[in-house]
Amino acid sequence: MQARAGKTTALIIPDSRWPSVSFWFQKVSRPAQIIFTAALHLSLPTPTPPLSLPRRIGRLWPYFRHAKGGVLLAFVGTIVAALTEPAIPALLKALLDQGFSTDAFPLWMVPAALMGLFALRGVATFLSNYGLNHTATHGMVALRRAMFERLNLADLTLFAEQSASKLSNTLVYEVQSGTTVLVGALLTTVRTVLTIVALLGYLLYLNWQLTLIVLLLFPPLAWVMRLLSKRLYHIARSSQHATDELAYVVEENVLAHKMVRLHGAQQQQAERFEQLSSSLRRLAMKATIAGSAMTPLSQLLAAAALSAVIMVALWQSGSGATVGGFVGFVTAMLMLITPIRQLADIAGTITRGLVALERGLDLIEQTRAQPDGTHHAERTQGQIEFDQVSVRYAGKDGFALSQVTLSVRPGEVLALVGPSGSGKTTLVNLLPRFVEPHQGEVRLDGVPLPQWALPALRAQFAMVSQDVVMLNGTLAANVALGQAMDETRVLAALQSANLGELVDKLPQGVHSLVGHNATELSGGQRQRLAIARAIYKNAPILILDEATSALDNESERLVQDALARLMVGRTTLIIAHRLSTIEHADRVVVLADGRIVEQGSHAELLAANGLFARLKAQAQGRDSLEG
Numbered sequence: 001m002q003a004r005a006g007k008t009t010a011l012i013i014p015d016s017r018w019p020s021v022s023f024w025f026q027k028v029s030r031p032a033q034i035i036f037t038a039a040l041h042l043s044l045p046t047p048t049p050p051l052s053l054p055r056r057i058g059r060l061w062p063y064f065r066h067a068k069g070g071v072l073l074a075f076v077g078t079i080v081a082a083l084t085e086p087a088i089p090a091l092l093k094a095l096l097d098q099g100f101s102t103d104a105f106p107l108w109m110v111p112a113a114l115m116g117l118f119a120l121r122g123v124a125t126f127l128s129n130y131g132l133n134h135t136a137t138h139g140m141v142a143l144r145r146a147m148f149e150r151l152n153l154a155d156l157t158l159f160a161e162q163s164a165s166k167l168s169n170t171l172v173y174e175v176q177s178g179t180t181v182l183v184g185a186l187l188t189t190v191r192t193v194l195t196i197v198a199l200l201g202y203l204l205y206l207n208w209q210l211t212l213i214v215l216l217l218f219p220p221l222a223w224v225m226r227l228l229s230k231r232l233y234h235i236a237r238s239s240q241h242a243t244d245e246l247a248y249v250v251e252e253n254v255l256a257h258k259m260v261r262l263h264g265a266q267q268q269q270a271e272r273f274e275q276l277s278s279s280l281r282r283l284a285m286k287a288t289i290a291g292s293a294m295t296p297l298s299q300l301l302a303a304a305a306l307s308a309v310i311m312v313a314l315w316q317s318g319s320g321a322t323v324g325g326f327v328g329f330v331t332a333m334l335m336l337i338t339p340i341r342q343l344a345d346i347a348g349t350i351t352r353g354l355v356a357l358e359r360g361l362d363l364i365e366q367t368r369a370q371p372d373g374t375h376h377a378e379r380t381q382g383q384i385e386f387d388q389v390s391v392r393y394a395g396k397d398g399f400a401l402s403q404v405t406l407s408v409r410p411g412e413v414l415a416l417v418g419p420s421g422s423g424k425t426t427l428v429n430l431l432p433r434f435v436e437p438h439q440g441e442v443r444l445d446g447v448p449l450p451q452w453a454l455p456a457l458r459a460q461f462a463m464v465s466q467d468v469v470m471l472n473g474t475l476a477a478n479v480a481l482g483q484a485m486d487e488t489r490v491l492a493a494l495q496s497a498n499l500g501e502l503v504d505k506l507p508q509g510v511h512s513l514v515g516h517n518a519t520e521l522s523g524g525q526r527q528r529l530a531i532a533r534a535i536y537k538n539a540p541i542l543i544l545d546e547a548t549s550a551l552d553n554e555s556e557r558l559v560q561d562a563l564a565r566l567m568v569g570r571t572t573l574i575i576a577h578r579l580s581t582i583e584h585a586d587r588v589v590v591l592a593d594g595r596i597v598e599q600g601s602h603a604e605l606l607a608a609n610g611l612f613a614r615l616k617a618q619a620q621g622r623d624s625l626e627g
């Protein structure tokens with residue numbers, strides 16, 4: 001299998017084709033780049049990468065191990081294919097030495113021997129390709145599975161550190177290209193090493209002195225190869241980085257397409273894209289330069305080898321050497337060039353593949369899973385306590401929440417109000433552990449949150465927030481997300497969320513596709529869909545984070561109505577943007593700068609004439625509670 005062209009990597013090293021034997025002299029573009037390349041790279045730790053090559057490949061092995069039968073098949077196929085190589089010069093030798101002089105063998109043996117040989121070689125090559133790809137594709141599936149699992153269990157800091165495009169690049173593209181490239185390269189390595197060994201063996205058998213002379217020419221190139229591979233490694237890393245940035249620009253421009261148009265920012269964005277695109281091009285050129293710098297040297301070496309052989313052969317011609325022997329020797333020597341060239345490219349190719357795959361491995365090995373507890377409960381009472389909780393976001397100086405102490409009774413409806421940035425969202429995000437406290441403790445039913453098994457903990461909450469996230473599936477699948485699908489319950493939930501009419505209008509009802517993040521629905525419809533999802537989940541604790549703030553009055557009435565039905569019998573934390581939402585709350589907690597500054601009933605707070613009263617006075621007329 002040939003290294004496939006792909007995004008980052010294809011740019012780095014141009015795919016090289018092997019010269020036909022007859023025109024070898026003009027076409028040997030790489031140095032007689034060393035037989036020893038493979039041996040060198042397989043045995044010596046390259047100075048740049050942190051681990052030696054075998055250990056780097058070893059890191060990957062667990063993912064490929066369960067399909068190792070393919071490797072065995074590939075190996076056997078490759079050995080057989082390699083053994084057929086010296087048979088060609090051997091046949092030539094026999095033909096020249098005996099074929100023309102006597103009736104040594106019948107004519108039909110010529111096609112029989114040649115075709116038999118190539119048939120054997122073809123079958124062997126086919127099987128080795130098949131076997132290796134069997135292992136590779138299985139390994140890729142295993143690797144992707146592990147990455148995706150890790151992605152879904154990862155501590156949430158991962159998503160602050162890595163962009164969506166970078167992560168999807170790692171999971172989707174890098175793994176694919178890395179596996180393809182690496183597997184192709186490994187197969188080539190085995191095949192070429194074996195071919196070289198077989199051909200060399202034949203050469204030694206024909207004329208060992210001559211062979212040793214040829215071999216002497218190779219070692220000086222070893223160190224050049226090391227330099228080359230070191231450089232290629234750095235270039236591959238940089239290209240990977242540049243590709244991520246490029247993908248990120250595309251991601252941003254897709255997400256912000258309306259903003260970009262409205263602000264006429266296309267030119268700026270195009271320049272940004274152009275810059276990254278050009279730097280990627282420069283890296284590709286650097287890689288090409290590194291790869292082709294040795295061409296002249298290689299031609300010189302090839303010429304030296306050939307002239308040495310011809311000279312010695314002519315010199316020995318008096319002493320019983322045959323024409324067939326000479327042709328056999330030169331043919332075998334020329335046949336060595338192709339595998340040697342392939343081997344010379346291999347270091348760079350293996351490096352490319354490894355660099356791509358190691359990104360996936362790093363994701364798996366270095367991404368911390370969120371620590372999990374063991375406490376299970378079917379359904380909590382809904383007793384929530386925040387005990388001296390402080391939260392600080394990475395990279396920020398101040399505290400988003402400081403020393404917040406608050407307890408919520410089962411069944412209570414608690415409203416959180418306060419100026420924007422006062423920490424309301426942070427406070428409710430502590431509950432499903434989307435945010436971890438820096439100090440203090442949060443307890444649910446008296447059990448500290450870290451002691452809860454995460455799935456059990458998260459099953460206790462339904463959340464409706466301002467940003468509604470829908471998956472690209474049917475209406476029903478979105479409502480029943482993560483739960484068993486029960487169509488009657490889905491319909492009931494949609495009805496209860498005031499979406500019955502919408503469903504009736506859709507030709508495929510609940511089985512209609514909502515599209516990419518349900519952008520075909522209106523804001524109010526999306527919001528009600530999120531409420532239907534919360535109704536379906538039927539969790540004991542409800543978190544509403546500005547669920548109605550983005551809506552117009554008509555939608556709001558419908559949403560409000562749906563929310564009222566949803567809140568019945570549940571402990572509810574409601575972050576309210578509008579006055580009407582919190583009038584019926586049992587208690588209002590006022591946050592400012594991450595601290596609780598006031599709490600009490602609506603009436604009590606108005607009477608106290610503090611921040612709440614001020615917010616409310618400001619809000620008169622615009623019906624908004626934010627400062």
Ligand SMILES: Nc1ncnc2c1ncn2[C@@H]1O[C@H](COP(=O)(O)OP(=O)(O)O)[C@@H](O)[C@H]1O
Binds near residue numbers: 400421423
């Ligand atoms: N993911 C985050 N990373 C860093 N800082 C954040 C993050 N989320 C919120 N903050 C900061 O924490 C503070 C409280 O934010 P938030 O809880 O969203 O406030 P509210 O919901 O009351 O508007 C703000 O200063 C905000 O900038």
Ligand SMILES: [Mg+2]
Binds near residue numbers: 424425426
């Ligand atoms: Mg908020």
